[in-house]
Amino acid sequence: MKKDFIFTSASVTDGHPDKLCDQISDAIVDRFLQQDPLASVIAECAVSQGLLFLAVRFSSTALIDVPYVARWVINEIGYRSPSFSARNCTILTSISEEPLDHERRYEDEELTEEMIESIKVRNQANVFGYACDHTPSLMPLPIVLAHKLARRLTTVRLTNLLPYLSPDGKTQVGVEFRDGRPYGISSIMIMACVTEKLSHQKIKADIREQVIEAAFQGEEIRPNKDTIIDIRIIEDPQGCGPMLHSGLTGRKNAVDTYGEFARHSGAALSGKDPFRVDRIGAYAARYAAKNVVAAGLARECEVHLSYAIGRSRPVSITVNTFGTGIIPDEKIEALVKKHFDFRPAAIQKAFSLRKLPQMLKGGFYQKLAAFGHMGRMDLAAPWERTDKKDLLREEA
Structure with a gap:
């Protein structure tokens, strides 16, 4: 890179x-x-x-x-x-x-080793998990900041700080990297839909103060005088959203994963029970990659899993640290294969995926469907745990 x-x-x-x-x-x-x-x-x-x-x-x-x-x-x-x-x-x-x-x-309690091995994959999938040390959640900084701005757009609407906003909005953040590390904010774009006729100058001032400045409070890397800030306003008394453009399940894969900073599968994550390997395999791959980075074995890590119909295990497990590993990728890959079980039934059992909707008030997967499936520390998503970092560090 x-x-x-x-x-x-x-x-x-x-x-x-x-x-x-x-x-x-x-x-x-x-x-x-x-x-x-x-x-x-x-x-x-x-x-x-x-x-x-x-x-x-x-x-x-x-x-x-x-x-x-x-x-x-x-x-x-x-x-x-x-x-x-x-x-x-x-x-x-x-x-x-x-x-x-x-x-x-x-x-899950009934699953024995023999049963887990006997349960086969029913759909082909190539899935990717990624982690890097840009942020405490070990997610790429650009997508973390874009999510933060999008969340803030929703918050100011729901709390009536900016009641004229529609539920529909978009954010984009450009991060400048120097020597491979985040250095500064090059650009910020916010597209907001408003349902009232107001001065665009007032709306832009409100968004600068209530959204951008508030979202970047406490961030180490913040906008400066050279940052390009583009706030685009769409006036629509119908509230934008479906009245302005159509929607479809699974069309925001980059938003759901790593903001295109890393590879992701073409398959939708939402709308599937926690047995579909194109969903839960992506979570398991993220879990492994995050533990590798949390263990200090690499500054960034991608785990690629390839599944074939009729097999219980991935036919291929590949690890790439993009030259940031402290030991060869082959050794990290061997550790991943040893300590992470990527069989669908094993993933389901380890993460209690079928019980999560009962454990979280109001459901789990619906909350996961907005503002990203990865890096969700707010939901205590099980694939965000770093409980194997010490084990990996010791063996490495």
């Missing part, structure tokens, strides 16, 4: 149409798992104008009112305009119930 460069990452608020779809899909997953932790479910969502479409396939004993869940999420996010709200949007559904899959209906 180049030593001196500028890298930009973007995030979106929870009201962006793509994120609206992600949250609806994961809220459906939450509801199934809250009633039936052994449920199998895939939920996909699309929205445009006042029309929302849901395709749900499930195998479960749970009874879920799917349109009600979608309307609940729309209302929680804050869409209440005459053009698009929980009350007036049209919801079309395609719901398919499949016979109970007894091979997948087992409690």
Whole structure:
């Protein structure tokens, strides 16, 4: 990688149409798992104008009112305009119930080594996990700052500091790197939708003070006089969101992972129960990469897992530290293979993935669907633990 460069990452608020779809899909997953932790479910969502479409396939004993869940999420996010709200949007559904899959209906406590080995992958996947030492969460700085600004846009709206904002918004942060390390903030872009006719000068001043300055408080690297700040205002009495542009589950993979600073799978993370390896494999790969960096074995680390249908284990496990490792990548790779179990049933058991929606009030996966799946220390996501760092350090 180049030593001196500028890298930009973007995030979106929870009201962006793509994120609206992600949250609806994961809220459906939450509801199934809250009633039936052994449920199998895939939920996909699309929205445009006042029309929302849901395709749900499930195998479960749970009874879920799917349109009600979608309307609940729309209302929680804050869409209440005459053009698009929980009350007036049209919801079309395609719901398919499949016979109970007894091979997948087992409690984590029942899983023996023989059972874990016998449970095979059902879909091909290449997944990536990444970690670096830019931030305390071991995430790349550009995406962390972009998420922070997006969260702040949502906060000032919900707390009525800037009540004229729509739930729909976008942020982008450019970070300057020197000698491979974050050095400064080169640019900040915020796109905000407003539902009232106000002076653009006032709106931009409000966003500078209440969003940008507030978000960067306490940050070591902050904007300066050379930072380009671009605040774009869209006036729309209909509230932007689905009335302005369409949304689809799984279309914000870079926002969900590493802001394109590192590789990620093309598969959606949201809308799938915690057995689909293209979802949970990405979490397991992040867990391994984060522990490698937390152990001090490298300043950055990528773990790549390749899964094939009909196999219980990845057919390939590759580790790349991009020249930052204190020992050869081959030795780190051997440690990862020794201490991390990437079989789907083992991941599910280690992280208690089916029980998380019951353990967190209001569900787990819906909360995960906005502001990134990785680096989520606020949700105590199990793949963010660094409980194997000492073991890796000692053996290295």
